[in-house]
Amino acid sequence: MVKEQGRTMVAQNKKARYDFHVEDTYEAGLVLTGTEVKSLRAGRASLVDGFVDIDADEAWLLGVHIPEYTQGTWTNHAARRRRKLLLHREQIDKIERRVSEKGLTVVPLALYFKDGRAKVEIALARGKKTWDKRHSIAERQANRETEQAVGRRLKGMGD
Structure with a gap:
């Protein structure tokens, strides 16, 4: 089987760049279930209401809509569930420190596959x-x- 190469865009959050001044960007991996990956490979996702929350020294992606996989069975996932982000400890600590500043938030900018793995580009942003x-x-x-x-x-x- 040929391994997937390059970057395949699934969804972008254009509204985030309009509503926020982007200060820093990070690339994070996602912990997903099988039906979520299949739904993403079909190109179905929405980042519009998404945001990142730091809870108990872990980063979580909330509000992102990945619709149920159409051929899924009882193993299908919830469309707007919490999804864990895979970041280095230093990155999580840095984000947590910066978010404690007034007016900063963390928003997802893009959801894509990079070399066959699901990634999300998140940004530290200040509201416009x-x-x-x-x-x-x-x-x-x-x-x-x-x-x-x-x-x-x-x-x-x-x-």
Whole structure:
């Protein structure tokens, strides 16, 4: 059997980058059941309401929705259960110290398979204010307009 190579994206949390200023990112492994892995390989997951909690010196992923496997039997998993994250002790301690600061939280950014193993990219993030979100939208719009202008100029269409 050929071993899987590379990185296969399952789900991304684009809303997290809009709602938070990302300060630090970490890659963590996940403890999953068999039906969860099969459901992820089918490309089904949602990170929108997800967050990470440090409890008794262990990191837990909460609020992530991995739907039940359609061909699963009584061994199927609960869709929004707690899932343990696999991180080094130093990383967990560092995250716990930083979260104790005011305004920092840990959110999942992406869920993917790396060399056949399920991984989640988590980020230490600080919540954005409303004016920050408006600034992000304006910045994105300005970048889009400059790209369009450059494209028109390259095609010889002028302004």
